Amino acid sequence: MEKFDKKAIDEQVRAGFPLEHRWHNKFHLEMPFGLINDPNGLTFSDGKYHIFFQWNPLGCEHKNKCWAHTETRDFIHYAVPQLAMWPSDEHDKDGCYSGCGTVEDGQLRVLYTCNRKEDGVRIPAQRFGSYKGGQVKKEEIIVADKAEGYTGHFRDPYIFTRRGKRYFIIGAQREADETGTVLIYEEGAEGWKCLGEVKNRLGEFGYMWECPNLVQFGSYDVLIFCPQGLDERAFDRQNIYQAGYIAGHLSLDSMDMMQHTKFQELDKGFDFYAPQVLSHEGRQLLFGWMGMPDKDGEYPTKEQGWMYSLTMPRELRLRQGHIYSRPAREMKDLRIQETAVEMESEALTEIARPLFDGSEILLDIEMGEAKELVVALKYGTESLLFIYDRREQTMSIDRNGMRNGGRGIRRFKLFADTKLFLQIFVDKTAVEAFFQHGEEAASILVFPEKNIQPELQVTADGEMMSLSGKIWELDGYWYR
Known part of the structure; x- marks a missing residue:
């Protein structure tokens, strides 16, 4: 049997529902086995919300990174998750890392980071794929390697549209001093061109920025990202890694986040990371990973063969530069x-x-x-x-x-x-x-x-x- 046998894995997942262990949650997305983490590819297509997420179906370790997929019309009734994408060629042999979703000409597509290592050197590539028939068909690679001047920690693209053009923002680490940042790429007739870093007034702010999202709230832009390497403070930044945002105005001409707020966390609990936001019909809907990197020992379900959950869907609003988050209104239907x-x-x-x-x-x-x-x-x-x-x-x-x-x-x-x-x-x-x-x-x-x-x-x-x-x-x- 192949390492990733979709039919066998999907049958095993279906057999695991309904989830019955007393530590399995009722109204949080999770799997009967394996380790899940980042939500990915949040998209609305064909009348349904599509939710992909990172998943290792072969064990409770952070390796064998695949994507699972489920869909829902109401955030209450879900399709039993399936294996949707897995390492399958030389480009992503060491993992299908995080990415986003989009709709092109009625077709649901995803953009993700391919991870491969050669002699211990990480070589990331950004690749499109189309979702059809329960799995992602991998297609063109649009960025074959990291940008010049950055390390192999170069991942998690998120597509957005401005001025009738498509762009994506991506997390990165500078080669010179190993500090974190984000870059923007613009789509053009000859492919995707790197516009450079998004300037900001945060100063040196951790050694890597993961999982960036760029979201509009009226005339304001909000950059959501996960900085790693910040020092703990008395009333914030108390987890090993953070998930938060700055709000301001992004100029694509000067590549500057103008008049932005201080960095604020999206969640003050123990178990929240790698959020992704879907903009749909005037709503900003967020899912996060209920877990924390490099803290696997704090989650005893590993002994039962599974780890972690996704949050419930949350709806975000921006007021005076601060994000307010509430459970998506559909959660009332669980009452x-x-x-x-x-x-x-x-x-x-x-x-x-x-x-x-x-x-x-x-x-x-x-x-x-x-x-x-x-x-x-x-x-x-x-x-x-x-x-x-x-x-x-x-x-x-x-x-x-x-x-x-x-x-x-x-x-x-x-x-x-x-x-x-x-x-x-x-x-x-x-x-x-x-x-x-x-x-x-x-x-x-x-x-x-x-x-x-x-x-x-x-x-x-x-x-x-x-x-x-x-x-x-x-x-x-x-x-x-």
């Missing part, structure tokens, strides 16, 4: 309405409610006299804590109370004044939290020791004026 639990209390210091086997929680808290609030997800004697300190205007996420997987604390600034608003999605292992109507978001993976449904507990060190909210049981994704 099982008859299970709704109302919470309405005044003059209280604590409240507790049982959760479902998959829950959405809305909390609107008038903090009153309270100076510290703790919102806890309790798994028996284990806990995941969200701690808000009004004195410092900080939110802390503490998973030191969990026995399996990664631990630690993440802290970030969050202005709440008198009222704190939280929206929390609690899946089997994936927790996604949204603060102050999407001003900040956090992705967290937890692996409860016991197979029990969690409980929500809210406690305060003083009397809260009021707490209102609702809890729903959530249905799972449907696969066909």
Whole structure:
């Protein structure tokens, strides 16, 4: 049998659905076996959203990089994922790396980085392919190697259109000092031409920029990217690698990101990287990888033969240079309405409610006299804590109370004044939290020791004026 036998692998995947292990999530995309990571090729075509993602079907290591594919019309009902692209020739023999999707003359196409190594030297190439009949047919190579002056860390193209022309932005590392940057290529009659780096005012900012996206919000341009090699700070950059953005105005004439904001993170949790954004009908829809490079030891599902998830789809908005992210509106269709639990209390210091086997929680808290609030997800004697300190205007996420997987604390600034608003999605292992109507978001993976449904507990060190909210049981994704 070939190393990548599509028919056999697809049959094995189909046999693995529905996902049954107690750590498998209900409403997050994941696979019954192998390691998944970056979402790729997000495209809307023929009335469906197409979602590709990195996948090693042969094990739980970061090698054998393939692309899997699924599709959906509503982000609730999905096609059972299939193997869509795999290393198959001299250009991508060491991996089909990340890339994007586009539609040309009604045909869904992808652009990705081919990875090959010769005598230990990485030789990247950027290649198109067409998706048809459940797999990508590989076609023309448009950039055969790295640009001059850059190392072999040259990957993850993302197509965008301006002035009636197509461009792509790509992550890179400068050869001279091994620092990170992004470059832009323009399509012309004679092929794709490198226009050079996008100038910015970040200074030296890590040793590699991965997974760039260039997205428009009205008259503003947002450059999303994943810098590697930044130092941790008190209230941000606390993961080994970051995923964030700068917002400004991109001039393709001067190749300069004009009047841009500081670098801001898209997610303040433990488990978020390599996001990709799809622009469709005025919406900016994001998927991220719920995982973190070089932290595989923090994910105990490896012992069960699979690793990692994708986030739920999020919708992005830009306000005063800051991205607000909320769950895509389609996620409301997961709510099982008859299970709704109302919470309405005044003059209280604590409240507790049982959760479902998959829950959405809305909390609107008038903090009153309270100076510290703790919102806890309790798994028996284990806990995941969200701690808000009004004195410092900080939110802390503490998973030191969990026995399996990664631990630690993440802290970030969050202005709440008198009222704190939280929206929390609690899946089997994936927790996604949204603060102050999407001003900040956090992705967290937890692996409860016991197979029990969690409980929500809210406690305060003083009397809260009021707490209102609702809890729903959530249905799972449907696969066909």
